[in-house]
Amino acid sequence: MPITLEQPTGARLLTADEQEVAVPATLRYTSADPQAVHFVFPPWISLDGEEVTWTFARALLEEGLAGRPAVLGNVQVRPYGTSRTVVELRAEEGVAAISFPTSALTRFLLSSLRVGG
Numbered sequence: 795m796p797i798t799l800e801q802p803t804g805a806r807l808l809t810a811d812e813q814e815v816a817v818p819a820t821l822r823y824t825s826a827d828p829q830a831v832h833f834v835f836p837p838w839i840s841l842d843g844e845e846v847t848w849t850f851a852r853a854l855l856e857e858g859l860a861g862r863p864a865v866l867g868n869v870q871v872r873p874y875g876t877s878r879t880v881v882e883l884r885a886e887e888g889v890a891a892i893s894f895p896t897s898a899l900t901r902f903l904l905s906s907l908r909v910g911g
Contacts, residue, residue, distance in 0.1 A: 808893055
């Protein structure tokens with residue numbers, strides 16, 4: 795039976811005018827899809843008012859948390875200062891740069907590695 799981990803966390807949407815908007819997010823991992831992670835954002839953050847889920851390679855998150863920018867397709871993970879990490883998501887509608895506490899992403903990654911190897 796697959797195991798699913800969910801970790802609610804706070805994040806900050808970085809705006810074009812260099813403001814930061816607090817955004818709740820849920821980090822999700824399921825052993826049914828062991829190579830992926832899922833970042834879930836509330837409906838009010840999207841242009842169409844629907845919940846948004848971005849799914850990308852767990853290895854990309856791991857590489858980005860190792861202290862250097864990592865890019866795969868429409869997702870980039872990179873350090874942002876000493877205690878934050880930015881996940882940049884690109885879509886036809888534009889780019890969203892979302893800052894997370896590095897410690898929260900690291901805790902989530904380590905938990906997913908324990909569950910899914």
